[in-house]
Each structure stands twice: as C-alpha cells, then as structure tokens.
Amino acid sequence: MRERLVIIGGDAAGMSAASQARRLKGPDELEIIAFERGHFTSYSACGIPYWVSGDVPERHRLIARTPEEHRARAIDLRMRTEVTEIDVAAGRVRARDLESGAEEWTAYDNLVIATGARPDRPPLPGMDAPGVHGVQTLDDGQALLDTLERAEGRRAVVVGAGYIGVEMAEAMMKRGYEVTVVNRGQEPMATLDPDMGRLVHEAMTGLGITMVGDAEVTKVLTDAEGRARAVATDDAEFPADVVVLGMGVRPETALARAAGLPLGEYGGLLTDLAMRVRGHDGIWAGGDCVEVLDLVSGRERHIALGTHANKHGQVIGTNVGGGYATFPGVVGTAVSKVCDLEIARTGLREKDARAVGLQYVTVTVESTSRAGYYPGAAPMTVKMLAERRTGRLLGVQIVGREGAAKRVDVAAVALTAGMTVEQMTALDLGYAPPFSPVWDPVLIAARKASVAVRAGGA
Structure with a gap:
C-alpha cells in the first residue's frame, strides 16, 4: 500500500526532506504532498539582504528549485496554500487555498513540519504600518523593494543589530540611504561578547552608519496617510522613509502549539536525533521551527540557519524513505559581514x-x-x-x-x-x-x- 508524506513548508527543510525521500522511494511507494503559503519555494533566505542591496541583481538567482521542478519529480507541491490545523489524533491536516478560500483535509502517514521562523515584531504602535518591513521570506524581500521604489526620501532606520540588522544596514547604504541603527543593547551583534561587539560598532560608525545603543523602541510614528515616518524611543525620534526590522526571529510554531506538540524554552519544536517530534511517531520537524542540541553547553538552542535546515531535511527524508540518519547537534557557528x-x-x-x-x-x-x-x-x-x-x-x-x-x-x-x-x-x-x-x-x-x-x- 502506498504511503503518504505531507509536508508543511516549501523551503529548505521541507523540500530537502521531500527530495531526499523521493530519491529513496518512487511514486508507487510514496506519495508526497507539500503545502507552501508563499509565492516561492526552495530559496536562499540568507541571500535576501544581498538581493536588496543589488549585489545579487535578480530574484531568481536565489531560487534553487522552482515549483515546476519539484512537480517534475512527482512531488505534489501546492503553492499559496496554508495549513491551518494539524489533527494529530486523526493523522490529517486542514489546508486553505489562499486564492479561492477553499479548505480541505489531507490525511498523512508521515508529517513534516517545516514552518520556519517569523521576524520578531513586537506589539508596539505603528509596527504594522506600511513602510515597516521584516525580512524573512522572498515575499518580504519583494515587499521591501517595492517600498524602496516608491519612497521619496532616502532615510532608513534599522531596528535591531543582529545578523539581519547589520546586513540590512549595509544593503540600505549600498542603495544610497542614510542609515540609522537603533539597538536595544549597548553594542551590536549580541551573539558576540560586548568587547567584540564594540569593534563592530566602531567599524559601522566609520562607514557612516549612525549607531544608537541602549535604546528601546517604543513606537513607529506615521504620517497623515498612515505610513511610517519615524522610529521613536523614550527620548528621541529618528526620521525614516523606510523601517527595517532586524530584531531576530522566533520559531513559527503556532500550528504545533495548537496541536499539543512539545515545544522548548525558545518556542521551537523538540525532536530526537532522527528529527522525529518527541513522543510522536510519524511526525517530523526541521529547520527554523525547531530547537537543536548545543554540543558545547549540552542545552537546547534555537538557531535559524539555512545550513541546519537543509541538513535536517536530509535526515528526515532519509528516515521517511526507509534509511537511517541522525542530526547530532551544532556548535553555533555563524558568519556575517557589513561592507x-x-x-x-x-x-x-x-x-x-x-x-x-x-x-x-x-x-x-x-x-x-x-x-x-x-x-x-x-x-x-x-x-x-x-x-x-x-x-x-x-x-x-x-x-x-x-x-x-x-x-x-x-x-x-x-x-x-x-x-x-x-x-x-x-x-x-x-x-x-x-x-x-x-x-x-x-x-x-x-x-x-x-x-x-x-x-x-x-
């Protein structure tokens, strides 16, 4: 009897799992259905700042495999379709077509949750105003570029100074914007110790970027048309024609939480070494929505990186396809640059x-x-x-x-x-x-x- 693999999420972890499972089992043995709510699949989210900056001239260069290419390999990839519910007891998911609004249930033998992460967007006044952008998906990147095309001024405020924050500061500079980075911490790059973060601070200042540390954003101010015009802290305002959020990301696990699946300290799904959700045979998870073992500290961490996501997908696909693979953990390696x-x-x-x-x-x-x-x-x-x-x-x-x-x-x-x-x-x-x-x-x-x-x- 043919088994069915259902995948939620069509980027790195989800489609790596689909592709690897397909290599091991043909369409007669394994049916694969993947749901993706966005317009793109199998793309490099890490490359978005370089697309925005113009270093990567065309969007398509960030796409490793199109929906048509996946479908040619007997993967039923359903774009612009959002999974709204996981019914663990019945072994099924409910999905809604975002164009027509039609909903249907799809049963599974194995389920892969690869829902990724979402930009941290605190519930502050004006955070959802036009002109305020998170940068996590290709859709996000396109929306930001559309705003930049319309913007009349050349002032950009980046909120947060982690990896995305410093990379987007560089992207805005390369597009000719006057850039201000407003950061909650005293120094940028909280993934470094403060003494090393200070070196990054000094270098960014030397590049002409205005660095504002120890500053808590309280709201985004809007103009008469409701568009972002400035970022406010307790004691200052920073004019902005575009606002980019670089405050980090959180695991996108609302579906998993509602289904009663186990989550960790950082809100990510907890899995075993085979990337199987703990306590749930037939349910797997990988990518930015999971927590992973830190081999140095021995604790679980949330690290959103495409390198991990692709490895998770390979492990899941191998196991679903009848092989054996594990993901032992990470040591927390990351690199970035600003200019x-x-x-x-x-x-x-x-x-x-x-x-x-x-x-x-x-x-x-x-x-x-x-x-x-x-x-x-x-x-x-x-x-x-x-x-x-x-x-x-x-x-x-x-x-x-x-x-x-x-x-x-x-x-x-x-x-x-x-x-x-x-x-x-x-x-x-x-x-x-x-x-x-x-x-x-x-x-x-x-x-x-x-x-x-x-x-x-x-």
Missing part, C-alpha cells in the same frame, strides 16, 4: 559559559590575515574561551577584514571534536604568505589560551 568588515563566532560567549556553570579563561589577540609584509594584509581580532583547568575549547569570536570570517571553521571543527586549546596549537594548517602569517591567528589565540590555562586562568 568589508567580517564577523564570525562559534561555541559559547562568556555569558553562555556562566549560564551553564563553566569556569573559563579568555584571551584576545590582534593579528593579520596574511603575512604582515605581504600586500593586502588586514587586521584581525580573535577572542577565545577555554575551560579553566581542562583547557577544552569553549568558543571563538573573530572580527576583521578580508579573510577573517571563514577562519572560524577551524574552531568549529575543534569544538565538534572536543579539542583542548593545547591540542589546537599543533594543528597542521596551511601556510603561505598570501594566506596567513606563519602562526595563523586562531593558533596564536590557542597558544595564548593554553598559557592562561596552565597559569590557572589569571
């Missing part, structure tokens, strides 16, 4: 280590991306955390110019392997003057951290 400044981190920040009861030492080193005498050598700051007494690597943060960000991958591998900073000093990394100093900046930090560990963490 020529590169930003990277992996593992724990200081406050993360304290929160789980770890004692640690920290070191910060200044180095260069290439041999100092080689043309184009650029400054780089590396901060490293190691566990006191054992010397186990706990985290690395890097801020620098060209060649800085991807060096964090060395640290990510070391974290995954559970290496100590002493062991890291012996890593046989590639060297030539155009690519690195004799001692790579990450290894300089490891050597300094190993000395701090031996000294007892002064």
Whole structure:
C-alpha cells in the first residue's frame, strides 16, 4: 500500500526532506504532498539582504528549485496554500487555498513540519504600518523593494543589530540611504561578547552608519496617510522613509502549539536525533521551527540557519524513505559581514559559559590575515574561551577584514571534536604568505589560551 508524506513548508527543510525521500522511494511507494503559503519555494533566505542591496541583481538567482521542478519529480507541491490545523489524533491536516478560500483535509502517514521562523515584531504602535518591513521570506524581500521604489526620501532606520540588522544596514547604504541603527543593547551583534561587539560598532560608525545603543523602541510614528515616518524611543525620534526590522526571529510554531506538540524554552519544536517530534511517531520537524542540541553547553538552542535546515531535511527524508540518519547537534557557528568588515563566532560567549556553570579563561589577540609584509594584509581580532583547568575549547569570536570570517571553521571543527586549546596549537594548517602569517591567528589565540590555562586562568 502506498504511503503518504505531507509536508508543511516549501523551503529548505521541507523540500530537502521531500527530495531526499523521493530519491529513496518512487511514486508507487510514496506519495508526497507539500503545502507552501508563499509565492516561492526552495530559496536562499540568507541571500535576501544581498538581493536588496543589488549585489545579487535578480530574484531568481536565489531560487534553487522552482515549483515546476519539484512537480517534475512527482512531488505534489501546492503553492499559496496554508495549513491551518494539524489533527494529530486523526493523522490529517486542514489546508486553505489562499486564492479561492477553499479548505480541505489531507490525511498523512508521515508529517513534516517545516514552518520556519517569523521576524520578531513586537506589539508596539505603528509596527504594522506600511513602510515597516521584516525580512524573512522572498515575499518580504519583494515587499521591501517595492517600498524602496516608491519612497521619496532616502532615510532608513534599522531596528535591531543582529545578523539581519547589520546586513540590512549595509544593503540600505549600498542603495544610497542614510542609515540609522537603533539597538536595544549597548553594542551590536549580541551573539558576540560586548568587547567584540564594540569593534563592530566602531567599524559601522566609520562607514557612516549612525549607531544608537541602549535604546528601546517604543513606537513607529506615521504620517497623515498612515505610513511610517519615524522610529521613536523614550527620548528621541529618528526620521525614516523606510523601517527595517532586524530584531531576530522566533520559531513559527503556532500550528504545533495548537496541536499539543512539545515545544522548548525558545518556542521551537523538540525532536530526537532522527528529527522525529518527541513522543510522536510519524511526525517530523526541521529547520527554523525547531530547537537543536548545543554540543558545547549540552542545552537546547534555537538557531535559524539555512545550513541546519537543509541538513535536517536530509535526515528526515532519509528516515521517511526507509534509511537511517541522525542530526547530532551544532556548535553555533555563524558568519556575517557589513561592507568589508567580517564577523564570525562559534561555541559559547562568556555569558553562555556562566549560564551553564563553566569556569573559563579568555584571551584576545590582534593579528593579520596574511603575512604582515605581504600586500593586502588586514587586521584581525580573535577572542577565545577555554575551560579553566581542562583547557577544552569553549568558543571563538573573530572580527576583521578580508579573510577573517571563514577562519572560524577551524574552531568549529575543534569544538565538534572536543579539542583542548593545547591540542589546537599543533594543528597542521596551511601556510603561505598570501594566506596567513606563519602562526595563523586562531593558533596564536590557542597558544595564548593554553598559557592562561596552565597559569590557572589569571
């Protein structure tokens, strides 16, 4: 008897699961139905800031596979169709066609929940006004571009200074806007420790971006036509012709919550190593709507990244298709940039280590991306955390110019392997003057951290 796989969400996790399951089982064995409420599928949400900036000239370049391409592989992909209810007891979902309004129930043998995340939009006056944009989907990106085409002024306010915030600040600059970033924290990039965030702050200010820290947005002011005209805090107003929200995202799990499925501390679905929703055979979840195990801290975290989503989908599709796969967890690696400044981190920040009861030492080193005498050598700051007494690597943060960000991958591998900073000093990394100093900046930090560990963490 043919089984039916139903998928909610047509982007990275959902369609990776569909494609992998289809590779393992043909249409005679497995029927696949996927519901997507938007206009696009299988696209790079991470590329949206670069499309908005003009670095990526056409929208279609962000789309890995069109609905027609999925359908050609015997996947029944239903666009502009929103799932409104999951009936766990009956093994079915209710979906509504957003064009016609028609609703119907669809039964499943296996269900994949890949509903993604939604931009954090606090319930403040004016947050839903025209001209205020979150940036999470291609539809969001298109709506922002449409606003930019109509806007008469050239002032942009970005609310929040996380990854999306700093990337959108760059995008607005490249489009010729005067950019103000209003941030709740004192420093941008809360995923970094404040001392490293300060380096990002200084660089963004040097690029001509106005940085406003320790500022809580209270409302968005509107004009006579109801459009956004300024962002207000307790003691200031910042004029805006467009407002971009960069306050982070939350798991989109309203359907799962209503169905009684288990959610974690951050509101994401909880799964086992096979990406099966805990306690529910036949229900799977992946992508930005789930929480994942942090291999360094041992706790669940919510990390919205396309790399994870695609891996989740591969694992789910393999398991639904009759194979076996697991997703063991993450170390929290992420990179970003604003103009020529590169930003990277992996593992724990200081406050993360304290929160789980770890004692640690920290070191910060200044180095260069290439041999100092080689043309184009650029400054780089590396901060490293190691566990006191054992010397186990706990985290690395890097801020620098060209060649800085991807060096964090060395640290990510070391974290995954559970290496100590002493062991890291012996890593046989590639060297030539155009690519690195004799001692790579990450290894300089490891050597300094190993000395701090031996000294007892002064």
